[in-house]
Structures are given as C-alpha cells and as structure tokens.
Amino acid sequence: MKTHCCFCGQQCGIQLKVRNGQVVGFEPWEEFPFNRGMLCPKGVRRYLQSSHPDRLLQPLIREEGGFRAAGWDEALDTVVRRIRAVQERHGKDAVAVYGGASLTTEKAYLVGKLARLAVGTRHVDYNGRLCMVSAGTAYKLAFGVDRSPLPWSDIPEADVAFVAGANVAECAPITTQYLWQMRDRGGRLIVSDPRMTPITRNADLYLPVRPGTDVALHLGMLHVILRDGLEDRAFIAAHTSGFDAVAAAAQPWDPLATARLTGVPPEAIERAAHWIGESRRAVLMHARGIEHQSKGVDNVLSLINLALATGNIGRRGAGCTMITGQGNGQGGREHGQKCDQLPGQRSIEDPAAREHVARVWGVSPDEIPHTGYSAMEIMEAIHRGEIKALVSICFNPLVSLPDTKYIREALERLDTFCVVDFFLSETAHHADVVLAGSLQEEEEGVTANVEGRVIHIQRCVDPPGEARRDSEILCELGRRLGRPELFPFASPREIFDELREASRGGVADYYGISYERIDRELGVFWPCPSDDHPGTPRLFEGYRFFHPDGKARFVVPEYRESGDPVDEQFPVYLTTGRVISQYLSGTQTRRIGPLLDQVPQPLVEIHPRLAAELGIVEGDWVTIESRRDRMTLQAMVVATIRPDTVFIPYHWPGARSANRLTHRTLDPRSKIPEYKVSACRLRKESGPPDWVGREANVETPVQPPRRRQPRVEAS
Amino acid sequence: MHGYEFYVDPSRCIGCQACVNACAECDTHRGVPMIHVDYVDRSSSIATVPTVCMHCDDPTCAQVCPADAIKKGADGVVHTSLKPRCVACSNCVLACPFGVPRMFVAAEQMMKCDMCYDRTSAGLRPMCATVCPSQALAYVAPETIARERREVPTNVFWFGNERVTTKVFYMVPPGTAEVRVDVVDFMWEEA
Numbered sequence: 001m002k003t004h005c006c007f008c009g010q011q012c013g014i015q016l017k018v019r020n021g022q023v024v025g026f027e028p029w030e031e032f033p034f035n036r037g038m039l040c041p042k043g044v045r046r047y048l049q050s051s052h053p054d055r056l057l058q059p060l061i062r063e064e065g066g067f068r069a070a071g072w073d074e075a076l077d078t079v080v081r082r083i084r085a086v087q088e089r090h091g092k093d094a095v096a097v098y099g100g101a102s103l104t105t106e107k108a109y110l111v112g113k114l115a116r117l118a119v120g121t122r123h124v125d126y127n128g129r130l131c132m133v134s135a136g137t138a139y140k141l142a143f144g145v146d147r148s149p150l151p152w153s154d155i156p157e158a159d160v161a162f163v164a165g166a167n168v169a170e171c172a173p174i175t176t177q178y179l180w181q182m183r184d185r186g187g188r189l190i191v192s193d194p195r196m197t198p199i200t201r202n203a204d205l206y207l208p209v210r211p212g213t214d215v216a217l218h219l220g221m222l223h224v225i226l227r228d229g230l231e232d233r234a235f236i237a238a239h240t241s242g243f244d245a246v247a248a249a250a251q252p253w254d255p256l257a258t259a260r261l262t263g264v265p266p267e268a269i270e271r272a273a274h275w276i277g278e279s280r281r282a283v284l285m286h287a288r289g290i291e292h293q294s295k296g297v298d299n300v301l302s303l304i305n306l307a308l309a310t311g312n313i314g315r316r317g318a319g320c321t322m323i324t325g326q327g328n329g330q331g332g333r334e335h336g337q338k339c340d341q342l343p344g345q346r347s348i349e350d351p352a353a354r355e356h357v358a359r360v361w362g363v364s365p366d367e368i369p370h371t372g373y374s375a376m377e378i379m380e381a382i383h384r385g386e387i388k389a390l391v392s393i394c395f396n397p398l399v400s401l402p403d404t405k406y407i408r409e410a411l412e413r414l415d416t417f418c419v420v421d422f423f424l425s426e427t428a429h430h431a432d433v434v435l436a437g438s439l440q441e442e443e444e445g446v447t448a449n450v451e452g453r454v455i456h457i458q459r460c461v462d463p464p465g466e467a468r469r470d471s472e473i474l475c476e477l478g479r480r481l482g483r484p485e486l487f488p489f490a491s492p493r494e495i496f497d498e499l500r501e502a503s504r505g506g507v508a509d510y511y512g513i514s515y516e517r518i519d520r521e522l523g524v525f526w527p528c529p530s531d532d533h534p535g536t537p538r539l540f541e542g543y544r545f546f547h548p549d550g551k552a553r554f555v556v557p558e559y560r561e562s563g564d565p566v567d568e569q570f571p572v573y574l575t576t577g578r579v580i581s582q583y584l585s586g587t588q589t590r591r592i593g594p595l596l597d598q599v600p601q602p603l604v605e606i607h608p609r610l611a612a613e614l615g616i617v618e619g620d621w622v623t624i625e626s627r628r629d630r631m632t633l634q635a636m637v638v639a640t641i642r643p644d645t646v647f648i649p650y651h652w653p654g655a656r657s658a659n660r661l662t663h664r665t666l667d668p669r670s671k672i673p674e675y676k677v678s679a680c681r682l683r684k685e686s687g688p689p690d691w692v693g694r695e696a697n698v699e700t701p702v703q704p705p706r707r708r709q710p711r712v713e714a715s
Numbered sequence: 716m717h718g719y720e721f722y723v724d725p726s727r728c729i730g731c732q733a734c735v736n737a738c739a740e741c742d743t744h745r746g747v748p749m750i751h752v753d754y755v756d757r758s759s760s761i762a763t764v765p766t767v768c769m770h771c772d773d774p775t776c777a778q779v780c781p782a783d784a785i786k787k788g789a790d791g792v793v794h795t796s797l798k799p800r801c802v803a804c805s806n807c808v809l810a811c812p813f814g815v816p817r818m819f820v821a822a823e824q825m826m827k828c829d830m831c832y833d834r835t836s837a838g839l840r841p842m843c844a845t846v847c848p849s850q851a852l853a854y855v856a857p858e859t860i861a862r863e864r865r866e867v868p869t870n871v872f873w874f875g876n877e878r879v880t881t882k883v884f885y886m887v888p889p890g891t892a893e894v895r896v897d898v899v900d901f902m903w904e905e906a
Contacts, residue, residue: 025740026740028842028845028846030840030845037845038733038847038848039733039737039848040731040733040846041731041732041733041735041736043733043846044737044740044846169730169731170729170731173729173849174848176727176729176848177848177850180727180849180850181863184863184864184865185865186865197761198729198730198761198763199729200761201726201729201760201761201762580730580731580732581732594736594739595736608758618758636757637758638757638758639759640759640760640761712808712818
C-alpha cells in the first residue's frame, strides 16, 4: 500500500506489503516526488514494528502489585471518573493533556478539541514543544507564518546553502541528496556545528561554532555583509521593516569579536558572509542545533535576518528554512494541540479566531479556554501541586524532557495519570491507566511533511487484539466526558472535513485539500483555500509576507549566556542529539532489532585533546556529571567534535538517558528546553557501571564497527 | 531499466547503512547483507565507504575458484557462489581486489552481491541503489549521471600492473580516466 514512513518530518513515500492483515515488508515508492524511493534505515525497517510482540493488546489498570488487563468500558470510565474527581476538588485546570507530533493531523486536532471542550482545561500542549517551537515563534515574528517557505526542490537550485545546527545526514537523511545535487550544480555548502556530522565531509566551508553562540556567529556574518555593502537595499526598503535596529545590533560583532566568542576563525566568518551576501540564490537551513537553546528564537531570528538583509527569500532557490524533526512536526502544530493555538494556526487569544472555531464546533466562544501552560511548564505546575492529573498520548517525557529526575518526580506526584500508547513506554510505566492505541499504519489520516506538503497516510492494517484506533479512543473519551455531540465522528475522513472548516480562512488553510486530491497530486501544499486552488509550494512569492502590511520584519536578536553556563566546576559543554538508526525517545526504534544493532548503546563523543587531558582512551568507561545528575558511558574518542564539547545521543532510557544531565532552562518566548547547551565534567572510571547487564538488551556493551568487518564470518 | 548502470560515489556516503539494512531484507539471503559500509578511520573522520560487488568483466574470484562455483551471466552480473559447488576455500575472499566476497563458514558457502538479480531481472532497480538517501549508490541511465553529477564515471582500475575493468562504475574527479592505487601503476619500468 502506498503510504509514508512514520519516522521524521520528511515523511518519505513508502509501500508497505500487507498479507493476512499483517505488515510483512516494504517496497520503495519511486513515484513519490519527495524521496523517489530513497529511504534511511529507519524507513527500511519500520515495518518490523507492526506485529511486534511488545504491542499493547488491551487496556491496563494499575493496582497494588502492578498492571492488570481491563476491558475498555472499565478503563475509559476509570479515566473519566478520576478526571472529574480531580476537577471537582481542584478545578478544571487541574487536569492537563499532552499530545504529540507523530500523530496524524486528525488525531492532533482531536487532542486540542478534547482537552479544551470535553476535559475543559486550558492546559494542552504537545511534544513539538521540544522540537519546532523556536523556529515557529521566530517565523511568526518575522514572516507571520510558521512553515518552511520553500519546497525542497528549491535546494538544488541554490548557489549557496548554509546549514546551521542541523545533522542532516542522520536526522533528515533524504535532504542529503538535495544538498549533494546543489553541489553537483556548482553550489557551495557551508555547515556550522560543534561536531563534524556526516554532511560536513563535502562542506566547502565548515564553521565549528562553540555551543550556544550561534546568534553571535550570525550577527558577525551580518556585520561583514553590512560593512562590505553586500545587503540588498532595494529589497530591504520595499519589503521589510525594522532593519535599522538590526543593523545597529550587528555593529559590535566584528569578525574578531565574533571569533573570540564563537571559536570560528575570522576569515571563515568573512568568507561565509561573502558567499551568502554575493549570492542571489542562498538557502539558509536550520534545525534543533540552533533551536534547542534558551535563545533558540534569537538564533533563528538572526539567521532570518541574514536572508532578509541579502534579499534571499521568496524566489526559486532562495530562502530561510527550518528542517522539521518529528513525523508530523508540521501538521501536528497547526490544528490546535499547542497551548496557544486553535486550528488553522490561529492564535487562541484572537477574538475573531475564537469566534470562527466556536462556530465550527457549535459552542460559545466563551467556552474555549485561553492560553495554557506549555509542555515543560505543565511539569513545573505538577511539582507546584497546581496540576493533579495528566492524560498523555504520543509523548514519552521521561526520556525526552530535560532533567529526568525532575520529570520522574512529577509523574509520581500525579493523582491520576492516563497514557494512550501502542507500546508500554517508560512514561507509561508510571500511568494508572494505559489505553492500548494504534500505530500510524493502523489509521487513515493526513500529515504535513517538512515542506508543508500535506500527504495521505493509509490505513494498511487494523490494530491487534483489542487495541483501538487513537481517534476512536479520543472520541470515546470525549463522549464519556459528557460531550457526545462534539465527537460524532465515525471515521478520520469526517474529522478531516471538520478540520478543513475549522482551518478555513486561517494561516494554515486546508479547506481546499481532500484525501482524493492528495492521492491524485501526490501531496498538496497549504495554504490551499479552495478546491480549485493549486496549493502553495513556495511562500512569499512576489515578496508578499503574511503580516498585515505584507512586509517581513527584522527582529533584533540578543546574545545571552546559556542557562547552564560552563565554569571551573563544570568546564565542558555537553550537547545532545540523534543517531541515524533511532527516532526520538526510541519507543518504536529501540524495539526494532536491526536498528538497535546499528547503534546498541549511547557513547560519549570526546575529542582526543580532552581525552588526553583526562587520561581517557577509546572504549574507556567515563562518568559525565552535570549540575543535575551523572551517568557512565563508554568513550568514543574522535577528532570530529570540538575539544571543549562532548556529545551524547538521547534515545535511551534509565541510566543511559542523556536527559538525566540536561537542564530545564526554557527559551522565554518558545518555551523550548536548552538540550544543546549544558555544562558538565568528566571522570574516567576503572570499570563498567552497574547498569551493564541490568538494563534491557545490555549484556556486553558493543562499540560500533570502526573498520572493515572480517570477510570470513565465524561459524 | 534497460541501459541503466550502477554507479558508486563514496564521497556522497553518509554512513547511514540504509543499503545494508535494505540488502538484508532480500528474500534470497534474508538477514544477511551483501554490502559493506566501512568507516575509513572513525577516530579522525566521519568518512564512510560503501562497497558493492564491482562485477568485473574478467572476475578474479571466478578465476581463482578451484570448484568453478562462481559464474558470470551474459548480462555481466557475477553471481554468488553455486551452493552445490562451493567448497568454502576462501580463495575468492582473498583474491578479490575490492574485498567483496564473504565466506559464511556455518553455511560453507561464499556469498556476495549479485546486483539484486531477482529485482533487475524483473525490471526493478537494485534495492541498495533505490533506497540510498545520498545516492552514493545509484542505478540510473548514463545520460542522467553525465547530466547531473560533477564527478565522472570510470570502470578501469589498476592494481599493480593488473588492469581490471568492471560492470559497475566508480565516480571520480573530472579528468580522471582510470583509478590507480599502487605506486607501480604510476611508474615507468623498462619492459
């Protein structure tokens, strides 16, 4: 069946082979234009999750001594009764709802509607809060819309691509081919990253930026552009506002001052600035590297300023773009599971938006709650005792949120905790009721990929055992919470039809999109306000931006110290990220054998210079300690990371969870945690830690293959 | 797919092992990949290299096989060893200039890449080249490669005075007609 991969924001087209109601394999889908049959190892092996023995087959209720299987009526009624009990004692807002950006857009839409109208709480947020919110906040400030402004087919058309804080090869593998095509055509690639990730092997210019100093690097580049008169004065005057303040902000950042802070050579800053400033087709791409910071929004704004100052936007082969991380990272944030948004990417505080959505829902605008807490703030409210109950779907905060100890304490403080999931995630271990939900391939729906292309997910198989489709679970909760008239949906198509109406006239307008059109056209780019509208692959054509005055805005970015600064006690930067073979908190990919074999354990990457100072050699056990906690991992000594920085991938739970070490400082505007900049210290250990042999799938820690494998296999 | 050729460009490889995983999904050798992805030297570089069978025009593996177990088809594809003939001697493993064949001791058989014979013979592209996200492995028409790539293909390799030509092409910098790896191949010696 022609559908899409469930992992990552690229949403590659793939064909799943189905036999006897089971997914049994895959075949590339070469006609789908985004990836033309290309897949990463996660896509190749994704079919193995479908019939996995760990699948939850029925609801579970916690009792003394552990979980027991329960019927659906009992489980759903228990959840509803406990939610109402908490609300009667502590008020409506004592309950919070978590959604996720790997859900289809229909499910994400239901999460928002369920939380606001059936549960009646203002606190609904989602795990995209750890992903796209810095980019989204910055794009809304600068452009008035939160979407990649260009289709990926623009990338090969560029003369210069600047990839800032994006491990493209491992987190968005298909995008590699677009960058290589750009180079094949003579374009030049600039990469800024504290680590040499695989795409740096063909970078024409590599900028080894010190963690947390991206905004300074971008301001330094802008300084050179303005100093040397490379800005596009006509574009700035006609299509933007706020330039003068930004130009003044760039003034102090001459190449030497910038080099001192960022660790990037002055000549490299000058060269990068000239390549971008002299190009009429520059693409600036960024991801979590610059966004996962307490100044994530400033970092993105400073990059957008480079695009605006040089007039590189709104044309083929030019623009500033975000690389969306989660499966439905784009669609999942457009239709109402964000704490401050209603469907159609509308502000929940906009009276006209409330009016429109209330009319579609058949309720009074007053019934729609106002802005609630973001994902991390919900955890803080649980600690304060303000939030007492949590309903969570598609979110594994115990692995994915920072400061694991703090998150575990919050989950244990809850009066009641309901999780909807297909596998018993680490977070679900703490639940009172677990509702057995569905995988992506078990329910029809749409997602929006990294480009804003809305695509069609097929229902290939049914959920196993008594597990139910997520949308059925969400609707049934809504009905049992006393609002049957708001959840009459018998199929995802009916939900989509209401979603189209709810989004109509909004920024993310889906009104002209249908399942049939998507199948026919292999995706439709929003906004698409009517049936005969072709969709909008490239935003800002004709330099029309989404603010009321039609102009883009320069916004002054500010450099600030990290929320967890390095000092004499904790002298080394810690940064976290992904590996190619795992996805997010690993709930799915840690259950797929071949993907786990590829990178069985997290290793800590250390530069040989730092390793020598600490007496560490390849394979040594090393304790990494931050101001929160410590963990012990094996060292991978590589010259591909800054000597003042270490890296740990974050996909593992328990003793191997990198988020034991990270801190809870949030960006003040986007509320994204600062995963990419923490302070730590390291100590060599004489032997393995006690988690070896205790935690699942760990017997002998295995180093990944470094050299050619033997050609004669042992018997 | 008639007229399509196989191209390898290690400079594009990102080490993701999509090819390895996809190869291991094959129905004819399920669970066992016939492709290699190697770090050149991970301690100093992220550079990786994919290796598929180059399908030599005059395959060294077949020449050194004492059991005549390795056959080349009329289409130039050098097949995995014939199970009834293979004596598991590993001559081919040692002789192959590209390091391709693998000896599976438990199965007493050498197995290697056959360019997805089950797929190419049915009009499909080889699995590794189809999924490869960086197109370090590509199975396309020669015109496509000529039009789209900055590197150019070659299929002539010198290994110490021994000239090997192959069905599979390697992408090399423009102006390079042949790949030479041994100093001997750059020397002039009195005949």
